[in-house]
Amino acid sequence: MGPLINAGAAELVIANRSVDKALSLVTRTLRSREKDGSRCARRRAGHTGEAFGLVVNATATSLTGAAILWAHGVLRPGTLALDMMYGPSAQAFLDWAGAHGAIGRDGLGMLVEQAAEAFLFWRGTRPETATVLAALRQRLASA
């Protein structure tokens, strides 16, 4: 949550089956951000307002093949819809997003970027990521 807030998100809505788990995450985050004016409000499911600019699927639905139960009203043309999985696992979410005008992206870019961050942490040098990402995409396409 912190990096999303730091990046300047106007509003961050968390949807989760377990309310307690979501509240725990929000409480921990707000506790660490007491001075920046972040606020928290609880809403009923389905009352999330207008469509979002970014929708992130951080559930395990991609691994289990479970149906996407979220209303497509959360998407609008141009919404960035990100599944944290990649390859065939992410395809159902990406298809759902694309069918409703969103820009679907899988988690491969995130995987590469966090690996680059780890390399920076270990070695003090940030590796170039574009060629790595392209090579991985090619390998996945030919698998």
Added chain:
Amino acid sequence: MQVGQRHSERAELAQAANVLRFDANGWVGRQHRWRGTDRRHRSNAGVRLAGLRVLLIGAGVPPPA
């Protein structure tokens, strides 16, 4: 989290570390899952996170991407 003797703020918040480094003071754990994500979004889709409404579906720490 049990291995690391010190953790970054993000690792503490997520209750998970996905990078460990051993230095003179022992193991340090950090959480890098979202680092660089804004840059990746901008380069991939021309999307900047600033000013966007964001919906995060799922509050747990999912398996590695």
